[in-house]
Amino acid sequence: MKEKLIEFNNVSFAYEADEEAPSEKKEALSGVSLDIFKGEFLAVLGHNGSGKSTLAKLCNAIFEPTQGTVSVKGIIPDTEEKADEVRRTVGMVFQNPDNQIVATIVEDDVAFGPENLGIEPKEIRRRVDEALKAVNMYDLRHREPHKLSGGQKQRVAIAGVIAMQTECIIFDEPTAMLDPKGREEVMQTIIRLNKELGITIVLITHFMDEAVQADRIAVMNKGRIIMQGTPREVFSQEEKLSECGLDLPQSTELCRRLGIKDTVLNVRECVEKITSMLGGAV
Amino acid sequence: MTGEITFGQYFSGSSVLHRADPRVKLITSFWLIVVIFVCRNFFSLGVVALSALISALVSRVPAKMILKSLKPIVIILIFTAVLNIFYSKGGETYFEWWKICITEKGVNTAIFTMIRIISLVVISSILTYTTTPTALTDGLERVLSPLKVFKIKVHTLAMMMTLALRFIPTLIREIERIMNAQKARGADLETGGIVQRAKALVPIFIPLMVSSFRRAYELALAMTCRCYTGGEGRTRMKQMKISFRDIMLILYCAAATAGIIILNIFFGAVI
Numbered sequence: 001m002k003e004k005l006i007e008f009n010n011v012s013f014a015y016e017a018d019e020e021a022p023s024e025k026k027e028a029l030s031g032v033s034l035d036i037f038k039g040e041f042l043a044v045l046g047h048n049g050s051g052k053s054t055l056a057k058l059c060n061a062i063f064e065p066t067q068g069t070v071s072v073k074g075i076i077p078d079t080e081e082k083a084d085e086v087r088r089t090v091g092m093v094f095q096n097p098d099n100q101i102v103a104t105i106v107e108d109d110v111a112f113g114p115e116n117l118g119i120e121p122k123e124i125r126r127r128v129d130e131a132l133k134a135v136n137m138y139d140l141r142h143r144e145p146h147k148l149s150g151g152q153k154q155r156v157a158i159a160g161v162i163a164m165q166t167e168c169i170i171f172d173e174p175t176a177m178l179d180p181k182g183r184e185e186v187m188q189t190i191i192r193l194n195k196e197l198g199i200t201i202v203l204i205t206h207f208m209d210e211a212v213q214a215d216r217i218a219v220m221n222k223g224r225i226i227m228q229g230t231p232r233e234v235f236s237q238e239e240k241l242s243e244c245g246l247d248l249p250q251s252t253e254l255c256r257r258l259g260i261k262d263t264v265l266n267v268r269e270c271v272e273k274i275t276s277m278l279g280g281a282v
Numbered sequence: 283m284t285g286e287i288t289f290g291q292y293f294s295g296s297s298v299l300h301r302a303d304p305r306v307k308l309i310t311s312f313w314l315i316v317v318i319f320v321c322r323n324f325f326s327l328g329v330v331a332l333s334a335l336i337s338a339l340v341s342r343v344p345a346k347m348i349l350k351s352l353k354p355i356v357i358i359l360i361f362t363a364v365l366n367i368f369y370s371k372g373g374e375t376y377f378e379w380w381k382i383c384i385t386e387k388g389v390n391t392a393i394f395t396m397i398r399i400i401s402l403v404v405i406s407s408i409l410t411y412t413t414t415p416t417a418l419t420d421g422l423e424r425v426l427s428p429l430k431v432f433k434i435k436v437h438t439l440a441m442m443m444t445l446a447l448r449f450i451p452t453l454i455r456e457i458e459r460i461m462n463a464q465k466a467r468g469a470d471l472e473t474g475g476i477v478q479r480a481k482a483l484v485p486i487f488i489p490l491m492v493s494s495f496r497r498a499y500e501l502a503l504a505m506t507c508r509c510y511t512g513g514e515g516r517t518r519m520k521q522m523k524i525s526f527r528d529i530m531l532i533l534y535c536a537a538a539t540a541g542i543i544i545l546n547i548f549f550g551a552v553i
Contacts, residue, residue, distance in 0.1 A: 100504035
C-alpha cells in the first residue's frame with residue numbers, strides 16, 4: 001500500500017458570508033474525501049467555481065476546513081506552528097507568476113524560502129543552484145524577474161519551492177496566464193520534478209491536455225469530487241464529463257468521432273490508431 | 283518603456299567602490315557627509331571635496347553621469363549662493379550700492395556653501411551609482427539592526443523597501459495597460475487643462491489601486507506559503523564580508539577626519 005501524504009476526510013469549506021447577503025453562504029467544498037499518495041502525480045480537473053482552487057488552499061493550511069479534517073503526514077494544522085510545519089512539507093505555486101516573486105534578482109528570490117527556514121548560508125547556496133538547474137534557469141540567475149517571460153517567471157517560482165525541499169508541490173493553475181510556449185515549459189518542468197526528483201505533484205487545472213499527463217485524475221464539480229481514476233478511466237466517460245462542462249482532450253475527441261472504441265489519450269496514440277484504421281498506409 | 287527601467291540609478295561596473303561592502307559604503311558616505319559640516323575653513327573643506335573627487339574618479343562613473351546628478355540642485359545652489367552673498371556681512375567690502383553690499387565674508391560663505399552642497403550630492407550619488415538597490419537595502423538592514431533595541435522593526439522596513447523596488451516595474455506595466463484600456467474606451471488623457479487632465483487620471487488610479495490590493499493579498503499568501511514569518515530566525519544566503527578594501531575605506535575616512543580637525547585648528551574659521 002502506498003503511503004498517504006495528504007488526507008482529506010469528509011471536508012467542507014464555506015467562504016465567509018457576504019455582509020450584505022448573509023443568507024447566501026456559499027459552500028465551496030462539500031464532503032470531500034481524497035487521499036494524495038507519496039510520489040504520485042495527481043491532477044484535479046474542474047470547471048471555474050468547481051472548488052478546485054479551494055481544495056488546493058486547504059492542502060497547505062491557507063484555509064481551515066469548516067467541517068472535516070485535512071491532515072498532512074498525520075499533522076492536522078490547527079495551530080500556527082503546525083501550519084508552518086505543513087507548509088514545510090507542502091509547497092505551492094500560484095497562477096500569477098508576478099505576484100509570487102519577492103526579490104529583485106532571480107537567485108535571491110529562490111533563496112527566499114530556505115532563508116525563511118533558517119538554513120545555513122552555504123546550504124542555501126547549494127540548494128538554490130540545484131533548484132535553478134532543475135528548472136533550467138541557472139544561466140539567468142542574475143537577471144531581474146521583470147525582464148523574464150511568463151514561463152521563465154513561473155519556473156523561478158517553481159525553483160523557489162524546490163529549494164525549500166518540500167515533499168509535495170501544489171500547482172494552482174500554473175499555466176493559466178501563460179502563452180503556449182510558457183505552458184509547455186512549465187508542464188515539462190512539472191513532469192520532470194515528479195519523475196526525476198520524486199516530488200509529489202498536485203496539479204489543479206482546467207486544461208484536459210495537461211490532466212492527461214498525470215498518473216491519476218480527480219474531477220470536481222460544484223464542490224464535490226465526482227470521478228477519480230487514471231486518465232484512461234476518466235476520459236472514457238464522456239457523458240459524465242460533459243455533464244460538468246468539461247471536454248475531452250483533442251486526441252480523444254478526434255478518435256471518438258472517428259468511431260474508435262478505445263480511449264486515446266495523446267497525439268502519439270491517436271496517430272497509431274488512425275494509422276491502423278487506414279490499414280497502416282501512411 | 284518598461285524595458286529600460288533600471289532600479290535607482292545604479293551604474294554597473296567593477297571598481298573598488300563597486301565591490302566594497304555596502305554596509306561600509308553606507309557608513310563611510312554618511313561619515314563624510316557629517317564631516318562636511320565639521321569643516322570650518324577652505325583647507326579642511328578641500329579635504330572633503332578632494333575625497334569626493336577621488337571617489338568619483340575611482341568609481342569610474344562617467345563625469346557626465348555625476349554632473350547629471352547635480353542638475354536638479356542647480357536652482358538650490360544659485361539660491362543659497364545669492365542669499366549668502368547678500369546676507370553675510372563682514373571683512374572687506376567689495377561692492378556697495380544703496381542697500382546692497384557685497385563683502386568678503388559674503389563671497390566666502392557663498393562659495394563655501396556651494397562646495398559643501400556639491401560635495402554632499404556627489405558623495406551620496408556615488409554611493410547609489412556604485413551600489414545596487416538590493417545591496418543598499420540589505421546593507422541598510424544590517425547597519426540599522428542595532429535599532430532593534432528600540433523596538434524598531436528594521437527587517438520589516440527593509441522587506442517593504444525590497445518589495446516596493448520589486449513591484450515598481452510591474453505596476454508601471456499595469457498603468458500602461460490600464461491607460462490603453464481606458465483610451466480604447468474613449469478616455470481622453472492628453473488634452474484639456476490641468477484640472478481636466480487630473481480628472482481624467484481618476485479612472486486610471488482606481489483600477490490601479492484595486493489591482494494593487496489584489497496583488498498585495500496574493501503576494502502575502504505566496505510569502506506565507508514560503509514560510510515567511512518575519513525577520514526572526516531567518517538566515518541569508520549572501521553573507522557580507524569585510525575585506526581589505528573595506529578596511530582601507532574606513533581608514534581613509536578616519537585619516538580625512540583627523541586631517542580636517544587639524545586643519546580646522548591651524549587655520550582660522552571662514553564661517
